Amino acid sequence: MHKSPTYDQTPEATAPLSQTWQSPPGFVSWFTHVNQRQIGYRFVVTSLIFFALAGVLALIMRLQLIAPENTLLGADFYNQLFTMHGTTMMFFFAVPAMEGLGIYLVPLMIGTRDMSFPRLNAFGYYVYLIAGVSLFVALFLGMAPAAGWFSYVPLANIAFSPGKGMDFWTSMITFIEISALAAAVELIVTILKQRAPGMTLNRMPLFVWSILVMSFMILFAMPTVMAGSVLLALDRAFDMQFFVASGGGDPLLWQHLFWFFGHPEVYIIMVPALGIISTVIATFTRKPVFGYTALVLALVATGFVSFGLWVHHMFTTGLPHLGLSFFTAAGAMIAIPSGVQVFCWIASLWGTRIRFATPMLFVLGFFAIFIIGGLTGVMVASIPFDTQVHDSYFVVAHLHYVLIGGAVFPFFAGLYYWYPKMTGRLMSERLGKWSFALIFIGTNLTFFPMHQLGLEGMPRRIYTYLEGMGWGDLNFAITLAAFVLAAGFLLTLINAVISRTRGAEAGDNPWQADTLEWAATSPPQNYNFRHLPVVNSRHPLWDEADLTRRQYVKGLRADRRELLVTTLLEAQPQSVLIMPGPSIWPFLLALVVGFGFLGFMFQPLLFVVGFALSFFAITGWLWPRKPWISTKEN
Amino acid sequence: MSMSEVTEPQFSVDATQLSRFHGGTDAPIWWGIVGLILIEMSVVAAFVISYFYLVMVNPTWPPEGQPASELLWPTVSMVLLLVSCVTMYLAGKSVNRDRVTAFVIYTWASVALATVVLVIRWLQFQTFDFSWNDHVYGSLVWTISGFHFLHVVSAATGTSVVALLGMKKFFNSKQRIGVVVDTLYWNFVALAWIPFYLILYWAPRMTQTAGG
Numbered sequence: 001m002h003k004s005p006t007y008d009q010t011p012e013a014t015a016p017l018s019q020t021w022q023s024p025p026g027f028v029s030w031f032t033h034v035n036q037r038q039i040g041y042r043f044v045v046t047s048l049i050f051f052a053l054a055g056v057l058a059l060i061m062r063l064q065l066i067a068p069e070n071t072l073l074g075a076d077f078y079n080q081l082f083t084m085h086g087t088t089m090m091f092f093f094a095v096p097a098m099e100g101l102g103i104y105l106v107p108l109m110i111g112t113r114d115m116s117f118p119r120l121n122a123f124g125y126y127v128y129l130i131a132g133v134s135l136f137v138a139l140f141l142g143m144a145p146a147a148g149w150f151s152y153v154p155l156a157n158i159a160f161s162p163g164k165g166m167d168f169w170t171s172m173i174t175f176i177e178i179s180a181l182a183a184a185v186e187l188i189v190t191i192l193k194q195r196a197p198g199m200t201l202n203r204m205p206l207f208v209w210s211i212l213v214m215s216f217m218i219l220f221a222m223p224t225v226m227a228g229s230v231l232l233a234l235d236r237a238f239d240m241q242f243f244v245a246s247g248g249g250d251p252l253l254w255q256h257l258f259w260f261f262g263h264p265e266v267y268i269i270m271v272p273a274l275g276i277i278s279t280v281i282a283t284f285t286r287k288p289v290f291g292y293t294a295l296v297l298a299l300v301a302t303g304f305v306s307f308g309l310w311v312h313h314m315f316t317t318g319l320p321h322l323g324l325s326f327f328t329a330a331g332a333m334i335a336i337p338s339g340v341q342v343f344c345w346i347a348s349l350w351g352t353r354i355r356f357a358t359p360m361l362f363v364l365g366f367f368a369i370f371i372i373g374g375l376t377g378v379m380v381a382s383i384p385f386d387t388q389v390h391d392s393y394f395v396v397a398h399l400h401y402v403l404i405g406g407a408v409f410p411f412f413a414g415l416y417y418w419y420p421k422m423t424g425r426l427m428s429e430r431l432g433k434w435s436f437a438l439i440f441i442g443t444n445l446t447f448f449p450m451h452q453l454g455l456e457g458m459p460r461r462i463y464t465y466l467e468g469m470g471w472g473d474l475n476f477a478i479t480l481a482a483f484v485l486a487a488g489f490l491l492t493l494i495n496a497v498i499s500r501t502r503g504a505e506a507g508d509n510p511w512q513a514d515t516l517e518w519a520a521t522s523p524p525q526n527y528n529f530r531h532l533p534v535v536n537s538r539h540p541l542w543d544e545a546d547l548t549r550r551q552y553v554k555g556l557r558a559d560r561r562e563l564l565v566t567t568l569l570e571a572q573p574q575s576v577l578i579m580p581g582p583s584i585w586p587f588l589l590a591l592v593v594g595f596g597f598l599g600f601m602f603q604p605l606l607f608v609v610g611f612a613l614s615f616f617a618i619t620g621w622l623w624p625r626k627p628w629i630s631t632k633e634n
Numbered sequence: 635m636s637m638s639e640v641t642e643p644q645f646s647v648d649a650t651q652l653s654r655f656h657g658g659t660d661a662p663i664w665w666g667i668v669g670l671i672l673i674e675m676s677v678v679a680a681f682v683i684s685y686f687y688l689v690m691v692n693p694t695w696p697p698e699g700q701p702a703s704e705l706l707w708p709t710v711s712m713v714l715l716l717v718s719c720v721t722m723y724l725a726g727k728s729v730n731r732d733r734v735t736a737f738v739i740y741t742w743a744s745v746a747l748a749t750v751v752l753v754i755r756w757l758q759f760q761t762f763d764f765s766w767n768d769h770v771y772g773s774l775v776w777t778i779s780g781f782h783f784l785h786v787v788s789a790a791t792g793t794s795v796v797a798l799l800g801m802k803k804f805f806n807s808k809q810r811i812g813v814v815v816d817t818l819y820w821n822f823v824a825l826a827w828i829p830f831y832l833i834l835y836w837a838p839r840m841t842q843t844a845g846g
């Protein structure tokens with residue numbers, strides 16, 4: 001029995017396992033990688049690049065608004081900029097960033113070696129990359145969409161937006177949804193079927209729970225916007241009538257389709273952030289968070305209730321009265337799970353000795369920013385007030401408080417927290433604290449005065465304003481503050497680049513955390529875990545600090561990619577899954593599908609060509625391998 | 635300390651004897667296909683809801699002078715698709731019992747049924763006496779029909795590959811997860827015709843009579 005190399009402890013014996021799970025080096029091979037850590041890392045890095053790009057667009061906008069009647073930008077280019085800024089931040093930064101963390105961390109946290117469908121994972125990444133790069137190429141060619149990040153029709157209809165810009169938007173949004181949906185399915189299946197033996201649902205780390213809820217929300221929300229953007233594309237390409245009033249269509253239909261997704265979208269970004277917060281709090285107070293079950297239920301409830309909120313965004317469109325009351329109630333209901341979470345976190349922090357490392361600072365920053373965003377949210381959720389400030393800078397202030405507080409702060413907390421796991425080195429605490437201070441102060445100085453501008457009546461989405469309105473001073477201050485904020489982000493970027501080579505060695509578990517990812521080396525080996533762990537508690541690394549008490553799985557082969565499948569609720573070992581290795585086909589498939597979507601804008605027939613080509617790519621991808629037949633298993 | 639430094643690990647789970655084959659819910663791919671179906675069901679729901687929303691905002695449905703379509707051939711398609719679910723089920727049963735020839739026959743029968751449906755649908759497209767850009771009713775009928783048509787094409791293509799692999803003796807009672815997930819998707823595509831059939835062919839009748 002003990003001849004299999006898996007049981008052997010000598011370093012030479014880990015070589016075959018490492019070899020089996022290796023991602024081949026070299027430029028061409030880069031496109032064949034499928035391991036979850038490579039793909040997750042790429043998602044995170046790429047999303048940060050898009051974050052930086054969208055940030056630069058925001059700064060250009062702020063420069064235009066620095067003084068009344070400024071002539072740096074024209075109206076049309078300004079429209080392109082805020083559309084691209086909003087679209088990039090929402091679709092190409094926030095969602096992929098959270099998915100990226102999930103893809104990188106979930107398999108490590110649940111103690112497995114890869115995700116269920118590694119090639120699909122790689123495909124999702126290339127789709128994301130192609131969609132994002134195409135949109136920015138369009139911007140440089142002056143063909144970017146300009147109808148706002150939610151592309152309201154009729155403005156987005158062909159009659160009012162004749163250029164290629166909107167076509168880029170509809171194609172690339174449809175395209176990126178494919179990537180998000182692929183990641184969602186992948187994460188759900190991995191979480192449900194590949195948890196370490198003994199990791200019942202009840203012992204799953206809160207971050208994994210939050211990723212699970214996020215993925216389910218994506219699964220139900222994104223198809224709607226995808227259907228919507230396809231219908232819009234058909235309207236524009238074939239003169240269909242879905243959103244054209246004269247043909248019996250209805251522009252409001254678009255708003256319903258978009259906001260059915262759009263509101264959950266905000267929570268799709270926020271839910272994983274909540275998971276990060278619970279994780280960081282537990283680690284930096286060195287005790288389990290208070291109210292695990294309550295927190296899980298709150299996450300699930302948030303997921304459900306957020307779907308009831310979409311009409312929120314349409315209060316001013318004149319819906320029947322009863323309907324409106326219902327949706328106001330739903331708006332208030334979301335306060336319940338939020339309240340539960342805040343109480344649990346306060347109880348967790350109460351009377352503990354908090355370690356104020358950078359990740360923890362970002363979490364505390366989240367509380368401050370998010371509470372302000374929540375308060376203004378309650379204000380806009382009341383219909384009379386909303387009618388007053390609708391489409392003013394009050395809304396710009398509110399949405400940035402919510403999104404920066406709810407997504408950017410937690411994401412940065414996560415970045416500082418997991419960077420050592422991903423790279424093997426710690427980020428500089430000194431730079432981290434400076435960065436935090438600048439971001440925190442910058443956010444408030446930039447966005448708080450916008451409330452005032454909104455109340456004074458400054459509308460959003462205007463490229464300039466008249467001297468006589470008296471908005472000049474505040475706008476001047478806001479633009480300066482935006483540069484403070486940008487400097488804060490830049491410091492973290494510099495920190496990340498420098499620490500990559502110069503940071504202090506992290507060791508396996510630099511924060512003395514409780515979850516399984518910290519049991520792997522930093523950065524993890526090709527195979528993640530030398531032996532898959534067996535779990536007996538919610539906090540395996542704390543409860544089994546004594547290494548001799550830890551338990552493992554044996555009997556997985558080292559000469560091919562094998563991992564363990566467990567049952568859905570109880571995580572009992574069920575079977576062994578043989579995983580595919582590196583492959584170029586996911587990349588090729590993404591290319592031909594991308595070709596189909598981009599070609600569609602210029603010549604609808606090219607879509608059919610893309611469709612036909614993708615058949616070949618899929619065949620190549622799925623070409624049967626029969627490793628179980630060529631080896632003597634039985 | 636890392637795991638690799640552990641000198642005497644305790645192995646409480648032994649995976650050596652666990653099956654490397656999967657028959658259904660023990661396979662991640664089964665769950666993956668369920669995920670795909672959930673996504674597509676959300677798309678179907680979006681179409682159906684959009685349809686009724688547009689019925690609501692339009693005073694006359696279908697538009698003035700537009701007779702509701704004839705029922706015969708769509709109903710035949712419905713029946714054929716339901717029968718094809720049965721043949722797929724029988725194909726699965728056969729492969730469970732290692733009756734490979736029966737498996738191949740049933741699979742091809744399903745593909746044949748789907749092909750007949752495709753031909754019927756194609757011929758019907760020729761008889762639509764409105765274009766997709768005439769009115770939103772036309773846009774809906776063409777889009778939904780096209781959506782379902784493409785799905786039947788892809789399910790039939792995938793199943794043909796399964797049948798070909800079956801002829802090459804690729805599947806047996808152990809190695810059958812491919813058949814299981816293909817059937818799962820097949821059932822979705824066939825059953826998706828029910829809501830589409832109802833809204834495309836029955837709903838206009840109801841709204842027409844109701845409207846006067």
Ligand code: HEM
Nearest residue numbers: 055058061082083086089094148149396403460461462482
């Ligand atoms: C980094 C600092 C940021 C600055 C200086 C900034 C600045 C701006 C500006 C000037 C606008 C245009 C306002 C208008 O003319 O109506 C805007 C809009 C917007 N921003 Fe930001 N922003 C920042 C970060 C973010 C983040 C992190 C997100 C989301 C995760 C975000 C999401 C949006 C959205 C959705 C819009 C609305 C776009 C539209 O009207 O279609 N922003 N932002």
